[in-house]
Each structure stands twice: as structure tokens, then as C-alpha cells.
Amino acid sequence: MTTIDIPDGSLFGLANLPYGVFSTEGTAPRIGVRVGDSVVDLAATLGDDVFAKPSLNAFLAQGRARWSEVRQQVSDLVTGELPEGAVHDVGAVTMHLPVEVADYVDFYASEHHATNLGRLFRPGAEPLMPNWKHLPVGYHGRAGTVVLSGTGIRRPSGQRKAPDEDKPSFGECRRLDIEAELGFVVGTGSRLGEPVSTADFPERVFGAVLVNDWSARDIQAWEYVPLGPFLGKSFATSISAWVVPLEALQAARMPTPPQDPAPLPYLAEGEPWGLDIEFSVAWNGQEVSRPPYRDMYWSPAQMLAHMTVNGASSRTGDLYASGTISGPGKEQRGAFIELTWGGKEPVTVNGEQRTFLLDGDEVAITATAPGADGGRISFGEVRGRVLPATGGTA
Amino acid sequence: MTTIDIPDGSLFGLANLPYGVFSTEGTAPRIGVRVGDSVVDLAATLGDDVFAKPSLNAFLAQGRARWSEVRQQVSDLVTGELPEGAVHDVGAVTMHLPVEVADYVDFYASEHHATNLGRLFRPGAEPLMPNWKHLPVGYHGRAGTVVLSGTGIRRPSGQRKAPDEDKPSFGECRRLDIEAELGFVVGTGSRLGEPVSTADFPERVFGAVLVNDWSARDIQAWEYVPLGPFLGKSFATSISAWVVPLEALQAARMPTPPQDPAPLPYLAEGEPWGLDIEFSVAWNGQEVSRPPYRDMYWSPAQMLAHMTVNGASSRTGDLYASGTISGPGKEQRGAFIELTWGGKEPVTVNGEQRTFLLDGDEVAITATAPGADGGRISFGEVRGRVLPATGGTA
Numbered sequence: 001m002t003t004i005d006i007p008d009g010s011l012f013g014l015a016n017l018p019y020g021v022f023s024t025e026g027t028a029p030r031i032g033v034r035v036g037d038s039v040v041d042l043a044a045t046l047g048d049d050v051f052a053k054p055s056l057n058a059f060l061a062q063g064r065a066r067w068s069e070v071r072q073q074v075s076d077l078v079t080g081e082l083p084e085g086a087v088h089d090v091g092a093v094t095m096h097l098p099v100e101v102a103d104y105v106d107f108y109a110s111e112h113h114a115t116n117l118g119r120l121f122r123p124g125a126e127p128l129m130p131n132w133k134h135l136p137v138g139y140h141g142r143a144g145t146v147v148l149s150g151t152g153i154r155r156p157s158g159q160r161k162a163p164d165e166d167k168p169s170f171g172e173c174r175r176l177d178i179e180a181e182l183g184f185v186v187g188t189g190s191r192l193g194e195p196v197s198t199a200d201f202p203e204r205v206f207g208a209v210l211v212n213d214w215s216a217r218d219i220q221a222w223e224y225v226p227l228g229p230f231l232g233k234s235f236a237t238s239i240s241a242w243v244v245p246l247e248a249l250q251a252a253r254m255p256t257p258p259q260d261p262a263p264l265p266y267l268a269e270g271e272p273w274g275l276d277i278e279f280s281v282a283w284n285g286q287e288v289s290r291p292p293y294r295d296m297y298w299s300p301a302q303m304l305a306h307m308t309v310n311g312a313s314s315r316t317g318d319l320y321a322s323g324t325i326s327g328p329g330k331e332q333r334g335a336f337i338e339l340t341w342g343g344k345e346p347v348t349v350n351g352e353q354r355t356f357l358l359d360g361d362e363v364a365i366t367a368t369a370p371g372a373d374g375g376r377i378s379f380g381e382v383r384g385r386v387l388p389a390t391g392g393t394a
Numbered sequence: 395m396t397t398i399d400i401p402d403g404s405l406f407g408l409a410n411l412p413y414g415v416f417s418t419e420g421t422a423p424r425i426g427v428r429v430g431d432s433v434v435d436l437a438a439t440l441g442d443d444v445f446a447k448p449s450l451n452a453f454l455a456q457g458r459a460r461w462s463e464v465r466q467q468v469s470d471l472v473t474g475e476l477p478e479g480a481v482h483d484v485g486a487v488t489m490h491l492p493v494e495v496a497d498y499v500d501f502y503a504s505e506h507h508a509t510n511l512g513r514l515f516r517p518g519a520e521p522l523m524p525n526w527k528h529l530p531v532g533y534h535g536r537a538g539t540v541v542l543s544g545t546g547i548r549r550p551s552g553q554r555k556a557p558d559e560d561k562p563s564f565g566e567c568r569r570l571d572i573e574a575e576l577g578f579v580v581g582t583g584s585r586l587g588e589p590v591s592t593a594d595f596p597e598r599v600f601g602a603v604l605v606n607d608w609s610a611r612d613i614q615a616w617e618y619v620p621l622g623p624f625l626g627k628s629f630a631t632s633i634s635a636w637v638v639p640l641e642a643l644q645a646a647r648m649p650t651p652p653q654d655p656a657p658l659p660y661l662a663e664g665e666p667w668g669l670d671i672e673f674s675v676a677w678n679g680q681e682v683s684r685p686p687y688r689d690m691y692w693s694p695a696q697m698l699a700h701m702t703v704n705g706a707s708s709r710t711g712d713l714y715a716s717g718t719i720s721g722p723g724k725e726q727r728g729a730f731i732e733l734t735w736g737g738k739e740p741v742t743v744n745g746e747q748r749t750f751l752l753d754g755d756e757v758a759i760t761a762t763a764p765g766a767d768g769g770r771i772s773f774g775e776v777r778g779r780v781l782p783a784t785g786g787t788a
Contacts, residue, residue, distance in 0.1 A: 102537070102538055103536055103537055103538050105624075108621060121620070122620075129619050129620060131555075131616055131617060131619070134553060134562050137617065137624075138621065138624055139534070139622050139624050140534040140535055140624070142497055143537070144497050144706075144707055144708070144709045145586065154586070154705050156704035156705050157703065157704060157705070158703055158704045159528060159658065167655070168528050168529075168658070169658075170659070170660060192539065192548070192630070195551075216704065219704065222525055223529060223531065224620070224621075225523050225525070225620075226512075226515070226523060226531075226618070226619075226622070227502060227532065227618075227622040227623065228533050228620070228621040228623070229533075229621065229622070230499075230531075230533050231700070231701075231706070232704075234534070234701075234706040235586075235704040235705045236586070236705075264553065264563075264564045266564060306625070307625075309551065309552055309625070310551065310552045310610065310626075310629040311550050311551070311630075311784075312538075312539050312629050313538055313539055314538070318538070390705075
């Protein structure tokens with residue numbers, strides 16, 4: 001038997017306990033919980049086959065009462081004695097995509113981001129659209145290209161046309177960007193014709209992950225009118241390996257910024273689901289931005305209520321992301337197109353003047369939140385390195 | 395033993411042989427082929443467990459050589475003697491969703507439709523966007539709300555704001571519409587970073603279904619700028635029960651209309667994949683439109699090449715639809731917003747003046763194409779009846 005040593009001030013203490021899917025050499029992917037620098041094998045300790053599966057989906061589908069029960073069991077387990085083979089060093093395991101993603105939706109919930117993008121994409125026009133303060137604007141993305149943190153990101157090719165060119169050309173993306181976001185994972189689905197109220201958010205949503213919504217700005221700018229982003233986003237969306245349960249985020253809850261005009265009744269919240277989460281974006285190891293999640297205009301409970309108010313069903317494994325997190329300050333912007341103002345105001349990264357991503361660049365997004373014990377908890381990271389484009393077919 | 399009688403002139407003769415998922419009372423859903431007015435149980439006749447599954451996906455993943463082999467086996471089978479229990483009357487079986495849909499993409503490939511919608515949604519502006527003749531415009535839709543033909547369509551509620559209103563209100567959709575489309579089902583997926591060429595289309599795509607992309611025009615008009623349609627579409631997308639294999643569509647192949655400007659090389663086609671398919675839209679039993687698929691500007695091979703040119707992977711079960719099929723004539727428009735010009739020019743349906751859909755209305759879309767034997771083949775139908783809205787949460 002063995003015990004787990006949780007270092008003082010660990011961001012993965014008992015207040016956190018995030019879930020992921022891991023394997024060790026020669027073994028099948030299964031579910032584990034991260035505690036300190038260890039991964040606890042739940043299949044080996046809790047004696048339930050639901051944890052022997054290669055994704056969290058079956059466990060997520062069991063619902064909120066079960067999530068709470070298991071969280072308590074895990075908390076008891078990791079403070080006691082554990083079988084040797086059930087505890088692994090986090091550096092010695094291979095992580096896998098934690099969730100089999102059903103539908104993927106991306107929102108646009110930061111007022112600062114939407115305003116900045118409006119100014120950059122539609123210069124001279126009102127930056128915020130008339131609908132923006134009435135509803136959480138969102139769109140569907142490609143579920144099949146959601147990838148695990150650490151996956152190399154191949155620079156996409158496609159059509160792009162600069163404003164000063166008279167026709168489009170085919171080639172490598174010249175304005176490759178990131179978007180630092182928080183993603184929410186649906187545990188318990190809802191049926192067709194059954195809208196989910198804002199109050200039902202914690203019954204339905206299991207937890208949250210970090211998201212990097214990689215964006216090819218030149219491809220996006222040419223394609224997105226009138227039906228929205230498509231190939232400018234669909235080449236890859238990275239998520240973190242650890243899913244932080246909503247129960248671990250209770251101490252992070254806070255009101256959203258004031259919403260004026262007051263949202264329609266179906267978007268009103270009885271309990272606040274704003275979240276006080278601090279993001280950090282590192283570009284080749286240097287922190288370039290600290291986006292504050294607390295400034296997000298729309299809450300995740302409002303996003304879910306909006307997404308289902310037309311009767312659309314939701315499914316276990318649905319992933320919906322917040323949209324880029326940007327605060328009011330320049331150093332709080334969660335996308336490089338904003339941080340460098342469309343490439344016109346380079347930032348200094350390790351002594352070089354930089355705008356969009358170059359091949360070989362690596363971006364790591366991390367985040368922490370207050371934990372129930374007065375300390376902080378971590379979401380781990382979502383990391384990716386840009387690989388050079390391949391030839392494609394043109 | 396029994397034999398199948400194929401009526402003279404049947405639209406489900408040997409030139410068709412579409413696949414679906416069916417069950418009979420007390421039995422599990424499994425794969426069948428429609429021949430005349432019969433459904434042949436492939437699990438019971440071909441002795442391969444891949445046909446005992448509740449969706450076509452596992453069979454689709456086997457690839458083109460296997461699809462051809464099975465098509466030949468089925469053709470031989472249905473012209474000979476079959477076990478009594480393996481043949482069912484099509485009226486006596488329950489059909490199920492044929493495909494477990496992975497990602498769902500909707501294109502916008504009819505020049506007539508895009509021009510009409512541009513005029514209606516953006517009056518006074520150039521109707522066709524500058525990108526439209528350079529790339530097949532598309533966007534991701536909600537895979538989880540793709541439903542089988544016959545499923546009742548609950549009228550959605552949501553936010554809508556008429557141009558003469560100064561703020562949005564919540565309520566039932568007042569402009570519920572259809573879109574008659576053709577959908578393509580991916581059989582063999584492609585990996586991340588591996589674009590699919592137009593020439594590879596028949597290696598990748600298994601077959602086609604009819605699609606009704608139900609649309610809430612008032613919700614869509616208020617929400618869709620700048621990120622595209624979301625709740626205006628995501629409440630339901632209906633597909634037909636029978637998947638017609640590409641092999642059955644060889645006689646329907648024809649060039650697309652002239653493409654000017656010439657598409658970029660990655661969109662060029664060596665072999666034409668325009669399709670001469672005649673659609674019919676019936677509103678409460680009365681035909682109101684005959685959209686011609688042959689007028690579609692972009693081919694399905696071009697759509698697939700575009701969708702993957704940025705390195706996006708594709709998966710078995712991906713469904714991508716053509717967008718509304720509209721021809722140049724008024725009576726060839728595949729959406730009621732076009733047919734009634736935004737509700738200003740009602741059509742007569744069973745003696746009544748009608749614009750958008752009322753509760754209880756039923757729409758049935760059917761289509762036929764030339765078959766290899768000189769006759770015609772049918773796609774069956776995609777049918778749906780509008781159910782009254784439920785209260786929702788507001």
C-alpha cells in the first residue's frame with residue numbers, strides 16, 4: 001500500500017480533484033483523478049467498470065448525485081492508503097482526450113473581445129452588433145477536430161484574400177492565432193423540445209476544461225460572411241487533459257458584470273455563475289497576457305439556457321466554449337489579433353517583435369481559481385506547437 | 395423460401411438498392427435494403443454481423459471496395475430465393491435514423507437560393523457575397539438534432555426582433571420554414587492534416603439522403619450576424635430513411651453549371667459530380683415546388699475538398715448537406731421564404747393563401763434521378779409535421 005503526498009500549496013489538492021483519461025505503457029486508457037503530482041487509477045480503486053472506459057462519457061451520463069458521491073469517495077480514498085499499482089506519477093502517464101465530444105459550440109461572451117474583433121473585422125462600423133447584449137451569440141464548430149493538449153497544430157492552408165488583393169489565392173495561413181477560452185462539458189443531456197433553465201446548469205454540466213480555439217484569421221476574414229466561421233477554425237481546437245468538476249468551482253462563483261439591458265426572463269439567473277478564474281497565456285514560454293474570466297458578460301448557465309431554448313436537445317459529451325476571454329486592459333487580451341491589434345502593434349516575445357504565430361511557436365494556456373480550502377486550484381494547461389503546413393492539394 | 399416481386403417501373407428496382415435501418419415488432423434495429431415494396435434483412439441473409447447493428451456506420455467504415463461487393467451480393471440475392479423471415483413489407487417495418495451522425499455541415503451551393511436570400515435578408519446590398527463564386531460557403535450545424543423523416547417538428551421559441559420593433563421579444567417562431575436539400579454521408583474518414591481531393595469523393599462518400607433543414611427565419615434574422623445561423627436551425631434537421639449509394643447515382647452525373655471565375659486548383663474536378671436529381675416539395679399533400687438539383691453551382695466533390703483543405707479530418711457518419719436547392723424559376727424554389735418572397739407573395743395550398751408554416755402543416759420532400767437501367771430511382775421521402783410550441787421557460 002502507499003499514500004499520496006500532496007505538496008503544500010499544490011494547485012491539485014483536495015479542493016480540486018479533476019478527472020482525466022490516462023494510460024501507462026501497455027495498458028488501456030482509463031479514468032484517473034489528479035491529486036498533487038499523482039494520478040489515481042479509479043478503475044483499480046473504486047471497482048466500477050464505468051471508470052475502465054476510454055472516455056468520461058459513461059460516468060458523466062450517470063448524473064449529478066453520482067458525481068457528488070464519487071467526488072466524496074475519491075476524497076476519502078486519496079487521504080488514506082492505496083494499492084501501489086493504483087497511483088502513478090503524473091509525469092509517467094500518457095493522457096488522452098478526456099471526453100468523446102458530441103456537439104461543439106463556441107460562444108462569443110466577452111464584451112471586450114467582441115468589441116475588439118468588431119473594430120478589427122468591420123472597421124468604421126458599430127463594433128458590437130445590435131443582438132450582442134440581448135443574447136449570447138454562438139455557433140457550432142467541428143467536434144471531430146477537438147484534440148488533446150500537446151497535439152501538434154498543423155498550419156492550415158486555404159483561401160484568403162487581403163483587402164488590397166482583387167482576388168483570393170490559395171496558400172498557407174499567414175495570420176495564425178489563438179483564442180484562450182473556457183469550455184463546459186455537458187454530463188446529463190436533455191431531450192428534444194426540453195429547454196434547460198439557467199437553474200438547471202449544475203444538474204447538466206459536469207465541469208470545465210481549458211480551450212485553445214486556434215484561428216486562421218486570413219481564412220476566416222474571407223469566408224465568414226454570411227454564415228460564420230468555418231475553415232478558419234475547424235482545423236483544430238485543443239482542450240486540456242483534466243476536467244475540473246463544477247463542484248470544485250463553488251468558491252470561484254461570482255456575479256457576471258452588470259447586464260444592461262436586463263436579459264429576457266429565460267436568460268435571468270437566480271444564482272450567479274460568473275467565475276473568478278485567472279488565465280495566463282504563454283508564448284514560447286513567456287507570459288504575454290492574463291485574461292480574466294470574471295469579466296465575461298454572459299455566464300455558462302445563460303449559454304446553456306440559450307443553446308436549448310429553441311428545443312434543441314443536448315447530449316452527454318457536448319462541449320461548449322466561452323469564446324475568447326479578454327479583459328479591458330491590453331495585457332488581458334486572449335487572442336493575438338487583439339493583443340497586436342491586427343498585427344500592427346507587435347509584442348516582444350523573448351526579445352523578438354512578434355504578431356501572429358510562426359512555425360515552431362508553442363502556446364500554453366493555464367488558469368487558476370480560488371478553491372474551497374482558501375488556496376487555489378489549477379486547470380492544468382492547454383498547450384500546442386505550430387507545425388509547418390503540408391503541401392495540400394493545390 | 396420466397397421471391398421478391400418488383401413492380402414494373404418501380405423507383406426501388408435493382409438500379410437503386412438503398413440502405414436503411416429497420417426493425418419489426420419485438421426485434422432490434424438492423425440493416426436492410428429496399429427492393430420494390432419490400433425490405434430485405436441483410437443481417438439475416440448475408441451472414442455478417444456488420445448488418446446486425448443499429449446504424450450503417452460500421453458498414454460505411456469498411457470502404458468502397460466492400461460497398462461494391464455488398465451491392466453485387468444484394469443484387470444477386472434479391473433476384474433469387476430468400477428465406478421467408480428475411481423479407482418484410484415496407485409498410486410493416488419501423489424505420490430508424492440510418493446513420494449515427496458525427497459532424498453535420500450545411501453548405502449554400504445554389505446560386506439562385508443564395509441570391510434570393512441575399513435580397514431578402516440584406517435588401518439594398520449586393521445579394522451574392524464576394525466570396526460566393528470562389529468557394530462553397532458552409533457552416534457547421536447541430537449533429538445531435540438530426541432526426542428521422544416522420545419525426546414531429548416542435549415549433550421553436552426564441553428571441554426575434556422584426557425590423558420595425560426596437561427591441562427583441564421572446565416567443566414562438568412566426569416564420570417557420572423548410573429547406574429542401576440533398577445530404578451526403580461520409581463512409582471512409584480522413585485524418586487530421588490530410589485534405590481530400592475532388593477525385594477522392596467516391597472513395598470517401600457512401601451515398602446521399604434527402605434533407606429538410608427546418609428554419610426559423612425570424613430567430614435566424616436576429617441572431618445570425620456575425621457568427622452565422624445557430625438556434626434558427628438547430629431545433630431539428632430531418633433526413634430520409636434510405637441512403638442511396640453513390641453507385642446508384644452514376645446515371646445522374648452531369649457537369650455543374652459553368653463556374654466563372656474558374657475555381658482554384660484544389661476545387662477543380664476531373665470528373666463531373668453535378669447530379670440530375672428532380673426534387674418535389676409537397677405542402678399538405680399539394681406539390682408547391684420542383685427544385686432541380688442539376689442547377690447547383692458547387693458539386694458535392696467540391697464541398698468535401700473544401701471542407702478538408704485546411705487539414706480538418708472527416709469521420710464515418712459525417713453528414714454534409716447541399717444547402718437549399720432552388721432553380722431559376724419561382725416554382726423551383728426550395729424554401730418558402732423564397733417561394734412567397736418573404737411572406738409577401740402567398741402561394742395557394744389546397745385553396746388557402748399560405749406563407750410560412752402553421753401548426754399541423756406537413757411537408758414531404760421527395761426526389762428521383764435517372765437509374766442505370768433507363769428507368770428512375772427514388773430517394774424515398776423526408777416528411778415532417780409541425781407540432782405546436784410548448785411553453786418553454788419564459
